Amino acid sequence: MKANQNGFVLINVLWVVSIMVVLLSIHSVGLRYLTTATLAQQEQIKLENALEAAVYLTLYQLYSGQIDPASVPSPLIQQINGISVAVELSATDGKADLNYVSGTVLTRIITAVVPDPQQAQNLSDAILDWRDPDDLVRLNGAEEKDYRAADHPFLPANRPFIHLSELQRVLGMNTAIYQKLRPLLTLHSGQSTVNQNSAGLPMLQALGLDTANYNGSFMNPGSNRIISIRALPESAESAGTELNMTLKLTPHDPDQPFQYLSWDGFEPNVPQWAGS
Known part of the structure; x- marks a missing residue:
């Protein structure tokens, strides 16, 4: 001792x-x-x-x-x-790992900061399209042709995110949404889900979980x-x-x-x- x-x-x-x-x-x-x-x-x-x-x-x-x-x-x-x-x-x-989080969890988190459900779904799918390796477009997502059609300054990387700030390049993302999402995201958990026992109050609220015992x-x-x-x-x-x-x-x-x-x-x- x-x-x-x-x-x-x-x-x-x-x-x-x-x-x-x-x-x-x-x-x-x-x-x-x-x-x-x-x-x-x-x-x-x-x-x-x-x-x-x-x-x-x-x-x-x-x-x-x-x-x-x-x-x-x-x-x-x-x-x-x-x-x-x-x-x-x-x-x-x-937090939600931007490179591993499931589409369901990601959409729920984005919906908590974006009042329009359709806009939230569009952004979620666009994020998933950005990080996946193919050019196949999700139902509400965006790939290269969509970025070019929107005259967007960036094209989807089709690889995992390297830095959280890269999220600002995704079609449909803006500064206000990014600043609300950023504290809820990470690139370092390696998990498709969120550990509720470690989650902060904003994350618990975003996931619609009980916060009475936080x-x-x-x-x-x-x-x-x-x-x-x-x-x-x-x-x-x-x-x-x-x-x-x-x-x-x-x-x-x-x-x-x-x-x-x-x-x-x-x-x-x-x-x-x-x-x-």
């Missing part, structure tokens, strides 16, 4: 050191840019640094037991240098230990700036307690694929 306690203390100490190094690095990088930046740029740099620091602070609190995965507040508010940052944690197996849990013993973290400022003046990460937790490896799977920059309203 004592050996286990010593091991736990050692991991905590390593994490404190790691977090301090990360936060100091963020701060030093920010200072380097602040010396030549305009006032507006300075405020943006401070904000981005605060979001990144809030993510790492949350990870430390999660590993050190200060946050209980079974009942974490959503969002969790972190105070970083006078900036209030809202941090949302979610397990990827509680307790804020985002991870359970059966979860895949891959989590999504979204950090955004509470201030309405800073709306539109956020940081999204997907990480694989490896708590038994003190040298690398997590691995980056994806990192989305600070301005999600500007498509990451623009110009690609």
Whole structure:
């Protein structure tokens, strides 16, 4: 028992050191840019640094037991240098994997954010047509000829999605729908269904499931230990700036307690694929 306690203390100490190094690095990088930046740029740099620091602070609190995965507040508010940052944690197996989710589940999720049932079905089929390898058109879907007829700037890839932002290229998708769908989707669960025990409140509501007993849990013993973290400022003046990460937790490896799977920059309203 004592050996286990010593091991736990050692991991905590390593994490404190790691977090301090990360936060100091963020701060030093920010200072380097602040010396030549305009006032507006300075405020943006401070904000981005605060979001990144809030993510790492949350990870430390999660590993050190200060946050209980079974009942974490959503969002969790972190105070970083006078900036209030809202941090949302979610397990990827509680989301819909865009490359594996069944058509039935996908349609139900889209219907929750698109009021027109026919539009929701069209978009669902178009997404499935985008990711499948053939040129066969689903009943309400879209393949190359439909994109050309609509003078769309992109053509269906006929392969799995590489990045969630690629969803914005699908015929029928728009920014408003994408921003509502994005928090419900992932590329990292590898499942055709959604783990209801790991699903957040918005996903449970989208699937039409009972939310009376929802307790804020985002991870359970059966979860895949891959989590999504979204950090955004509470201030309405800073709306539109956020940081999204997907990480694989490896708590038994003190040298690398997590691995980056994806990192989305600070301005999600500007498509990451623009110009690609």
